[in-house]
Amino acid sequence: MGTTAATTGNNHGAERVLILSAGVGSGHNSAAAAVQQACEGRADIAEVQVLDVLQASTSLYRDVLGKGYFVLVEETPWLVEWGYDLSDAPFRRRGPLDPWTQANAMPVVSAIKRFQPTAIVCTHFLPAQLVATLIIRGSIDARTAVVTTDYDFQGLWLTSAFHKLFLAREEGRVQLTALGLPVDRVAATGIPIRPQPVEVPERDATAPPMLLISAGASGGDYALAVVRQTMHLRSSFTATIVCGRNDELRRSIESVVGSDDRYTVHGFTTEMPQLLRQADLFVGKPGGLSASECMAAGLPMVLVNPIPGQEVRNGDYLMEQGAAVRCNTAATIGWKIDQILQEPGKLQRMQEAARRVGRPDAARDVVSWLLDGPARPLIVTRAAQKTIFSASARRIVASDxxxxxxxxxxxxxxxxxxxxxxxxxxxxxLQHRYAHADGGLLLRRDESIVTLRRRTERLLRAVLRGDETLRVRVEPLGTSSVPTPE
Structure with a gap:
């Protein structure tokens, strides 16, 4: 667990922020690190910790969810796409965590209780589901944010309890409010990314365009094919190639490019934010974090070898916005790049589109909106979850x-x-039991045996938190189902 103590003059009543991630790929942990950096700049936060929930679980669980996922991506991508579509239905998964996940979650639950957070930020759906269970049980009393890390919303991120759900783009907010989520609990902030460099060396306008080629989380043969393709470009260019910690790939690429001075090959580097600002065109996979960092830097993308499901949908959005093109086969990558570089003004138009999409302040906005937002969670009853699931399957919006x-x-x-x-x-x-003279409800803590549906009673107790009573008003969903532009 990574820990940072913020510098404050008075920690009395200050926030304790716990960020929960899961190391399936690098994106979720990168988003967590970005939120951590945003927390460190606030004087009202006494301490912030980051916990990768997979690192706290058994090695078997970690391998199945982490390494197993990328094995499926490489060997059976059709299965990954099928699983993504199957789990995309909102609230398809309801009820408690499965026994295997519960057993592996015990160290995480212990860590949460030891830290005693006042706020929890989840950058993966696994800890988001766990935290929702703890809220319902009354085991924690902390503001909770669910922070998605791809441009399209995926149904696994929906939970029965949270304070704020942060999405990558406005269309996702419209989607969820149409399903029935209240507009005051859903926000389109963008995906949290690390702070952008304040100063970047000014590029020589007469220099050839610089390509930034990223091997991505899996790297391998496809990245090598990309480099080979660039060697046949008709346009003038330079290329910086980032291989991460894949030393074998780095050696292979160095062998291919030889002494060609157009190429610079890196392994793992901490200078990625600077490279993104110096480049003119990115070539790589459209992971949520990679794409968000490119857009914040005004860097358009040539998309290659996207993972079925979330990365394909990320690419669809970026192409829709004019900030990317996609190569569906390795044989045309060089031709596709040439098409961009040789058409007058095209690269500049794509760069302008990328800047419009970019949300460089997403991490800061997530922290501010969570800590300054409501103290009580939103509770979605099991019956409401079933209704949303059923209505979605029938393509009916909730307000109808x-x-x-x-x-x-x-x-x-x-x-x-x-x-x-x-x-x-x-x-x-609820009206039969808690009706109030003003036409609303007066919820109260009542441990006696009642005829009220047991699940509803348990969920609504979570709303009370430490209070004995709470007056609420009842509103039909239609009065809050149409979002206004942010």
Missing amino acids: LTGSGALARLVDPADDSTVALLRAEEVDD
Whole structure:
């Protein structure tokens, strides 16, 4: 667990932020590191820790989820795509964690309780699901953020309890609010990335375009094919190639380029932010973090060998915005790059599009919106989850649901935040027990045996937190189902 103590004059009442990630690829941990850096700049944060939940679990669990994923990507990409689409339905996965995950989560739960956070940021859906369970059980009392790390929203990230859900783009926010999530609990901030360099050496306008070629998390033969293709370009260029910690790949590429002074080959480097600012065109995979860093640097992309599912969808978005082109076969990569470099003004137009997409302040916005936001979590009842899942399968937006199956929200009038999302029939049950003279509800802690649905009772107790009572108003979802532009 990485720890940083922020410098403050008075730590009384200061925040303790725990960032939970999972080392499946590098993107989730990179986002966690970016959020950590954003925390270090705030005087109201006394301490921040980062925990990779896979590193705290058994080696078998870590290998299955981490290494196993990339084996599937390499050997059976069609299976990865099938699994992505299958799990994309909102709230397909409901209820408690499976026994194997629960057993491996015990060290993480212990770490959370030892640290006693006031805020938790999850940059992977595994810890997000775990934290939601702890909120429902009343085991933790911390503001919780779920931070997605790809441009398209994926259903596995939806949980039954959280304070704020942060998305990469506005379309994702529209998607979730159409499904039924309240607009006050969903924000489009972009994907958290490391701070951008303040000063970057000015490029020589007469110099040939610089290509930045990244091997990505898996690297290997495809990266070598990319380099070979660039050697046949008709356009003038220079190329910087980053191989990461893949020493075998680095040696292979150095052997291929030989003494060609157009090429500079790196292994692992901490200078990636500077390289992104110096380059004119990026060639590599559209991972969420890589793409976000490129866009923040105004660096358009030539997309190669995307992972089925999230990376393909990332690429679709970037191409839609005019900030990328995709190569579907290694044989055309050189031709595709030439098309960009030889068409007058095309590279400049792509760079302008990338700058429009970029969200360099996403990490700072995530921290600010979480810590300055509502103290009570949003609780989504099991019935509401089933409704959202069913409506999505029938391609019905939540605001069109009617009768007992419609969705409603409970609003805390103290800050106008939605504290629960439930079905209309569940509201009727609550009205019988907690009706208030003002037309709303007066929720109260009641340990007696009641006729109220047991699951609903348990979930709504999480809303009360340490309070004995809470007045809320009931609103139909339609009054808050259409998002306004941010």
